[in-house]
Amino acid sequence: MRGYVLRRLLTVIPTVLIVSVVVFLIVHLTPGDPAAMMLGDDATVEDIARLHARLGLDDPLIVQYFRWAGNVLRGDLGYSTAVTGQSVWDMISTHFLPTILLAVYSQLITILLALPLGMLAAKRRGSLTDSALSVFSMLGISLPSFMLGMGLVLLLAVQFRLLPATGYKNPFTDGWPAFFRYMSLPAVSLGFIHSAYMMRMTKASMLEVLSSDYIKMARSKGTPERAILMKHAFRNTLLTVITVIGQGFISALAGAAVVERLFGIPGMGMLMVDSIDKRDYQVIQGITLMIALLNVLINLMIDLIYGLADPRIRLK
Amino acid sequence: MSAQNPKSTVLDVRSLRTTFHTDRGPLTAVDGVSFQVHRGEILGLVGESGCGKSVTSMSIMRLYDEKYTASISGEVLLEGRNILHIPYRQMQRERGKSMAMIFQDALSSLNPVLRISEQIMEPLRIHRHMGREEARQEAIRMLGLVGIPSPQERIDCYPHELSGGQRQRVMIAIALSCQPKLLIADEPTTALDVTIQAQILDLILELNEKMDMGVILITHDLAVVAQVCHRVAVMYLGQIVEEADVEDLFDHPSHPYTRGLLQSIPHLDGGHRGELHQIEGTVPLLHQIPEGCRFAPRCPLATDRCRQGTVPLQDLGGGHMVRCLCPQEGGL
Ligand SMILES: Nc1ncnc2c1ncn2[C@@H]1O[C@H](COP(=O)(O)OP(=O)(O)OP(=O)(O)O)[C@@H](O)[C@H]1O
Ligand SMILES: [Mg+2]
Numbered sequence: 001m002r003g004y005v006l007r008r009l010l011t012v013i014p015t016v017l018i019v020s021v022v023v024f025l026i027v028h029l030t031p032g033d034p035a036a037m038m039l040g041d042d043a044t045v046e047d048i049a050r051l052h053a054r055l056g057l058d059d060p061l062i063v064q065y066f067r068w069a070g071n072v073l074r075g076d077l078g079y080s081t082a083v084t085g086q087s088v089w090d091m092i093s094t095h096f097l098p099t100i101l102l103a104v105y106s107q108l109i110t111i112l113l114a115l116p117l118g119m120l121a122a123k124r125r126g127s128l129t130d131s132a133l134s135v136f137s138m139l140g141i142s143l144p145s146f147m148l149g150m151g152l153v154l155l156l157a158v159q160f161r162l163l164p165a166t167g168y169k170n171p172f173t174d175g176w177p178a179f180f181r182y183m184s185l186p187a188v189s190l191g192f193i194h195s196a197y198m199m200r201m202t203k204a205s206m207l208e209v210l211s212s213d214y215i216k217m218a219r220s221k222g223t224p225e226r227a228i229l230m231k232h233a234f235r236n237t238l239l240t241v242i243t244v245i246g247q248g249f250i251s252a253l254a255g256a257a258v259v260e261r262l263f264g265i266p267g268m269g270m271l272m273v274d275s276i277d278k279r280d281y282q283v284i285q286g287i288t289l290m291i292a293l294l295n296v297l298i299n300l301m302i303d304l305i306y307g308l309a310d311p312r313i314r315l316k
Numbered sequence: 317m318s319a320q321n322p323k324s325t326v327l328d329v330r331s332l333r334t335t336f337h338t339d340r341g342p343l344t345a346v347d348g349v350s351f352q353v354h355r356g357e358i359l360g361l362v363g364e365s366g367c368g369k370s371v372t373s374m375s376i377m378r379l380y381d382e383k384y385t386a387s388i389s390g391e392v393l394l395e396g397r398n399i400l401h402i403p404y405r406q407m408q409r410e411r412g413k414s415m416a417m418i419f420q421d422a423l424s425s426l427n428p429v430l431r432i433s434e435q436i437m438e439p440l441r442i443h444r445h446m447g448r449e450e451a452r453q454e455a456i457r458m459l460g461l462v463g464i465p466s467p468q469e470r471i472d473c474y475p476h477e478l479s480g481g482q483r484q485r486v487m488i489a490i491a492l493s494c495q496p497k498l499l500i501a502d503e504p505t506t507a508l509d510v511t512i513q514a515q516i517l518d519l520i521l522e523l524n525e526k527m528d529m530g531v532i533l534i535t536h537d538l539a540v541v542a543q544v545c546h547r548v549a550v551m552y553l554g555q556i557v558e559e560a561d562v563e564d565l566f567d568h569p570s571h572p573y574t575r576g577l578l579q580s581i582p583h584l585d586g587g588h589r590g591e592l593h594q595i596e597g598t599v600p601l602l603h604q605i606p607e608g609c610r611f612a613p614r615c616p617l618a619t620d621r622c623r624q625g626t627v628p629l630q631d632l633g634g635g636h637m638v639r640c641l642c643p644q645e646g647g648l
Contacts, residue, residue: 126384213424216379221439221490222412225404235429311474312428 004307012300019292020072024065027285034281038081077286082278088286091271096290098168099260099267103252105183106191110248114195115241118202122210123229125203133199140196145255149189149262156185166264186263190255194248198241205240209233239310246302250295326497326530327353327376327415328393334368334375336386343602345371347554348390353498353530358521360545360562361534362577366599368554369534373500376532377417378407395497413443416491420503422483426475432459433471436490443494458489462519481512488519495527502534517544538581542566547635550574553599553610556629560636570632570643572615578648609641617642 035051036043052058056067071078077088121133157165163185171179209215210233218232257269268287275283307313334346346368353359361369378400380386392400399410419425426435436455440446446454452471459467462485475483484504491499501520505513521544524531533545541548542562549559550573558571569575576595597614600606606613608623615622622641629639 213419213421214427216374217417217419217425217487217490218427218438219379219408220377220411220417222408222410222442223438224408224442227438232427232430236427239429310429312476 001307004313005304008300008303008307012296015296016293019296020069020289021065023285023289023292024068025061026288027281028061028064030281032279034081034279037279037281072289077289078282080280080283082275082280082283088282091283092268092286092290095266095268095271097170098265099253099256099269101171101179102183102186102190102256102259102265102267103249106187106252107194107245107248109187110191110195110198111245113191114198115202118199118241119206119229119234119237121199121203122206125207133203137196137199140192140199143193145189145193146258146262148192149186149259152185152189153262166262168263168265168267183265186259186265189262190252190259191248193255194251198244198248201244202237202241206233206237209236212236235309239306242302242306242309246298249298253291253294324355324395325352325393326355326395327532328391328396329372329376330391330393332372332375332388332390332392334371334380334386334388337384340603344605345554345602346375349551349554349556350390351549351556351559353532355497355530356524356528357547358524358531358533358545360541360548361532361551362536362538362541362548363551364536364577364595364599367551369551370502371554372551373417373502373532373534377411377415377500379417409443412439412491412496413494414496415498415500416494416496418484418487418491418499418501418504420506422480422487422507423475425487426483428475430474431471432473432475432478432486436471436486436493439490439493454493455489458493459486461523462486462489462492463515464489481508481516484508484512484516485519488516488523492523492527496529498530498532499524500532500534503536504533505540506535506537520544538577550577553605554602555610555639556637557611557639558637559629561634564634564636567647568636568645569648570636570638570645571611571640572617572644573611575644575648609639617644 033048035048035055035057039047039051056064059067068078075089077092080086080088080091083091117133121130124130153165156162164182165185167182169175169178169182215228215232218228223232253268256267257273259265260267260269261273268291271283272287274280275287329352330350332346332349333344335342335344349368349372351359361372363369374380375386375388376392378388378392380388382388388400390400391398394410394414399407402410426432433452433455436458437446437448437451440451440454441448444451444454456467456471459471464470464482464485470478470482475486478486484507488504499520504520505516508516517540520531520533523529533540535541545562547559548562548565549556550565550571551557552573558565558569558574560568565574566578569578573595580594595614596616600610600613606623608625609615609618609627612618612622619642627639627641629637630643631637632643
């Protein structure tokens with residue numbers, strides 16, 4: 001197992017290198033002069049040239065890259081070009097927590113909903129329960145998250161006034177109850193699509209596992225049905241579903257932008273949208289890099305969990 | 317042997333009939349199979365691929381999903397009690413305890429994510445109500461019994477860490493852990509190379525004598541049957557076409573199909589039997605079962621009479637049964 005972890009950790013290095021180069025290039029090759037943008041319309045050519053020199057924008061790309069990468073390694077992501085004096089790191093770190101919490105919460109709901117229901121559908125395949133769950137998951141897959149979000153707001157916030165329609169509470173300063181009151185609607189609308197997908201994957205994987213030889217063998221030993229499901233089938237089903245959980249996190253991070261907008265949550269998505277509006281390249285670059293690194297991290301964790309769950313992986 | 321020395325009957329299968337629910341309608345893969353297995357007896361179940369050997373064994377164990385996959389009728393008497401219609405929970409108390417099964421492919425039959433220890437201890441804990449430590453000691457003992465070297469260390473392996481022969485031994489250890497009255501071994505050696513194959517067969521033979529259990533050995537290797545079985549049932553297209561004590565069957569095969577099978581073995585006792593024989597034609601599909609004798613379309617001796625009406629099993633005496641209108645006499 002230790003060898004596996006080590007090998008997997010080593011593969012992170014080239015991935016991170018490539019990610020950083022791509023992020024750097026995307027921002028630097030986008031048309032538009034950041035210096036001109038910063039100084040506004042009535043800047044003279046000389047002003048722009050001076051700023052160019054100060055920011056090092058005339059240096060060869062490779063030099064710029066290494067300077068940028070060196071800064072990033074020291075935790076310096078540069079300064080916002082739209083909000084004077086704001087460091088990008090400060091902006092990201094304040095917006096980071098709501099997004100992460102939203103993603104984690106929505107994925108928890110997804111997993112807790114999809115895994116048991118998927119297993120139930122597989123166990124009772126062909127039954128009324130199964131058909132009802134199929135309809136439910138079709139609905140989930142075909143309904144965009146903002147539609148569901150708006151529906152939930154109209155019903156639970158506007159009509160019944162059970163939950164607040166918008167806003168965000170920091171669980172560490174305002175307490176968890178407040179957090180849950182504000183974040184449940186966004187988390188459900190963000191996680192619902194994926195829970196439908198995960199439920200289908202769980203069902204398919206469970207059906208395959210249930211028809212495998214080792215389940216027949218387990219039955220032929222007299223293992224009670226509950227142990228067949230929980231001990232023999234569940235872990236094998238999980239092997240497929242772990243990947244789906246990873247995808248869920250990543251797509252929740254991507255989908256957060258819309259939901260944050262809808263519910264007024266000051267997260268990374270919100271910051272990203274604002275920054276794109278303002279052509280704030282330094283911030284866009286910082287966010288893109290953070291999200292990319294987060295993806296690398298999630299994939300790493302998924303692989304490590306996979307190694308824990310499947311003894312066959314560790315050998316390879 | 318059973319014929320001279322009748323022992324108590326472990327398994328009595330009567331008119332077993334298994335019909336699969338398929339997209340193309342019902343398919344009857346096993347049609348009226350009856351046989352008995354006695355204590356200490358090894359019954360060989362032979363026949364070409366697709367004749368219904370595995371379906372027979374799976375039906376006896378009731379391992380098909382009776383709601384979605386197959387309907388089974390007839391009677392399966394395990395030590396006199398019909399287990400075909402008892403509820404699922406009650407069935408789970410019999411499986412692994414009074415009847416156990418070894419499957420062909422040990423790699424896919426052992427759970428890849430559970431340690432061997434976990435998988436052997438399971439029946440011990442369920443049926444013999446052992447505690448963890450006791451079950452572990454017994455599991456180690458069983459692994460030693462089936463010939464796994466240094467079982468104390470091996471027991472914590474995962475299935476993929478063992479060799480094919482060792483996995484098969486582990487499966488045998490699991491099946492025998494609660495000393496079942498009946499063991500069904502469905503081609504337990506087909507996936508193994510010849511030397512390991514012989515070792516596994518010896519092991520089954522030895523344990524059969526030691527534990528005095530009834531064994532159904534499914535194989536399409538007639539040489540194996542000749543070596544280890546006491547009785548043989550030959551299946552063709554879901555029916556038993558001939559059943560006899562092993563010497564009787566090899567000395568006086570009566571059904572043309574059995575004779576064809578015997579002629580297609582290279583050499584049984586070292587001597588060559590001349591040119592290798594092949595049974596003409598192929599096994600018909602299940603939804604094209606011919607009328608009359610099912611073997612008639614491929615039978616060199618078939619007459620018009622064979623193609624009309626069903627052919628019953630008839631007793632030739634001495635427990636030698638054959639489903640043929642003109643059974644052959646004498647050796648090959
Ligand atoms: N689950 C199933 N659904 C439909 N048909 C099946 C099913 N299982 C087996 N059959 C059919 O039943 C027939 C008998 O199959 P079975 O597996 O018993 O053959 P076998 O004698 O064990 O052959 P082999 O020597 O290849 O193992 C085959 O025609 C097969 O296609
Ligand atoms: Mg078979």
